[in-house]
Amino acid sequence: MTAPTRPTKVRGETILDVDHVVKHFPITQGVLFKKKVGAVKAVDGVSFELRRGETLGIVGESGCGKSTLARLLMRLERPTAGRATLGGQDLFAASGAELRRIRRNMQMVMQDPYTSLNPRMTVGDIIGEPFEIHPEAAPRGSRERRVQELLDVVGLNPEHINRYPHQFSGGQRQRIGIARALALRPEVIVCDEPVSALDVSIQAQVINLLEELQDEFGLSYIFIAHDLSVVRHISDRIAVMYLGRIVEIGTEDEIYQRATHPYTQALLSAAPVPDPEARGHRSVIRLTGDVPSPADPPSGCHFRTRCWKAQDICATQDPQAVPRAADPHPSACHFAELRPQR
Amino acid sequence: MSQYAVRPTPASPTPPGGHLLEVRDLHIEFRTGEGVAKVINGVSYHLDPGETLAVLGESGSGKSVTAQAIMGILDSPPAHISSGEIRYQGRDLLGLPEERRRQVRGKEIAMIFQDALSALNPVFPVGWQIGETLRQRLGMSRADARRRAVELMDLVQIPAAAKRLGDYPHQFSGGMRQRVMIAMALAMEPKVLIADEPTTALDVTVQAQIMDLLADLRRDLDMAMILITHDLGVVADVADRIAVMYAGRIVEHADVRSLYRAPAHPYTKGLLESIPRLDQRGGKLSTIRGLPPNLMRIPSGCPFHPRCPYAQQVCVDVVPHDLVLGDGRTSACHFAQEVHDDRTH
Secondary structure, eight states: OOOSOOOOOOOOOEEEEEEEEEEEEEEEEOSSSOEEEEEEEEEEEEEEEEETTOEEEEEOOTTSSHHHHHHHHTTSSOOSEEEEEETTEETTTOOHHHHHHHHHTEEEEOSOTTTSSOTTSOHHHHHHHHHHHOGGGSOGGGHHHHHHHHHHHTTOOGGGGGOOGGGSOHHHHHHHHHHHHHTTOOSEEEEESTTTTSOHHHHHHHHHHHHHHHHHHTOEEEEEESOHHHHHHHOSEEEEEETTEEEEEEEHHHHHHHOOSHHHHHHHHHSOOSOGGGTTTSOOOOOOSOOOOTTSOOSSSTTGGGOTTOOHHHHHSOOOOEEETTEEEEEOOTTOOOOOOO | OOSSOOOOOSOOSOOTTOOSEEEEEEEEEEEETTEEEEEEEEEEEEEOTTOEEEEEOOTTSSHHHHHHHHHTOOOTTTEEEEEEEEEETTEEGGGSOHHHHHHHBTTTEEEEOSOHHHHSOTTSOHHHHHHHHHHHHHOOOHHHHHHHHHHHHHHTTOTTHHHHTTOOGGGSOHHHHHHHHHHHHHTTOOSEEEEESTTTTSOHHHHHHHHHHHHHHHHHTTOEEEEEESOHHHHHHHOSEEEEEETTEEEEEEEHHHHHHSOOSHHHHHHHHHSOOTTSOOSSOOOOOSOOOOTTSOOSSSTTGGGOTTOOHHHHHSOOOOEEOTTSOEEOOTTHHHHHHOOOO
């Protein structure tokens, strides 16, 4: 079944360490005297490590907290609790000059290439803007040359430096977003659904570009997406999120071949496979119902309301993401087991 | 030449009574201030009772515009149907006056849209919206329309339908909203359902639920379905036949199995090779080079030639006609047979 595979990269040291990060958004009531009546538990205790040079894929359905997690890591939101270190420096405690230094090291590629680029700025200004904030990254005189280099690196014509975003197609705009993220030579790039707004034929071009850049610059990626095939293709390790928590985390092989969490199994089985011969031969786990509201998640295991294995213990005890007897990668299920071979 | 036995395509010759729905050589332009965009350039396809036809294409390929033309809901201007026919049960819909078209719309051919939240009216309860068609078109009383709305909501498996009749669209989840849309489309018991990217905005597990529901309804109510999508996975799961669109043309038309086994158009081949697969970890993805064409300046000859690895001089000079391959499938490529037999990938 295996096509020519990219070797799983040698695992380097940990560059980003995320430890029990929590983000609750308050729900308030009242006009003058706002009273907190509840909280949307967008991210509810997430821990993982990102190693140098690897790609950690984060998958999950809408509302699972994957984008909030990205915003927390970029310090666009303040966490309610938890710790994270980037290259040994405390990400959440930093402020002022120290925060600026950390931010140089971690950049982001956004989902929507249409709204994430300022339509009134030229491409040169967009890609060069990081140098305005971090003037030490490139001396003034060399900036234009550096922007042209970046355009070249992402496969755009350096002569188009004075064009505006609307003169580019969706795929080209996403390349502009990637060039902007590369400008400060970061070690970590958080990609939040970087290809989901793109057409199929363009998606492959951008995925290949991200992989080439990773090899060339030794980047580490956090790759957030809902498309399981894309995530499998690009990731070394994968974390599966459900309602603010990581329910299972492991290598590409562990998640796609030996998943032990029922949610992961259901998610994988529900994804359509582009092969009509498989029709009727795939055993698909049909989940009933919708994802519960993160403002009022079920007690115990968040997945139990949709789970066919749920027992009383699932309502009373939070299953921890720990290695399980069925397979030694962390899985947050009391009844973790491999799916019987089809 | 092909070492693969190809099953005969269900795309059979015209049945005695004609096809249920047939689009013939449709041409549509968008006339805008910046120029004329040739959005549809000679599209023909047909649909027979009870079958599912997938129309696959990327943004701008014209797959939705064709569907809107069938429904008669194109905004005109800017859209202008310059030529072609859309025949439903033998009648050309394009020649009908608007009142007669309304008789077809909803009752014979209904449509569901990608974005249920913007397709539903936010200020009316869903039960009222489902019942609106019944009151307006069938002259049902309020009470009867209400009762029928509950039945329809049951049919699309909305739990506690009677209780949710008075809820507004924003009170439903994405999957449930899509079910409401489907219930509305089914209100008049249409014979053809056009589903325009019905699951694109939904999550994977919910997508599976909705596709199952559509397949069940199609079978139980004996409808024919046109499924418009960009997702090759969804097509493989549900469709009988597939028409692949590029730059306002159908470039390949075949039954689903033979198309996936051996695509006969370089564009289809490129698409199939460029998607990452869930069931295998890939190396470098193969890509289709370049970009889809600007519809105001479609390349000469074959519109795909600037991106095509098979392109020769003839592709620049001559517009390829549909080449019928041995098994009844067609491909608009000068080298269709070579592409079909090329197993290098």
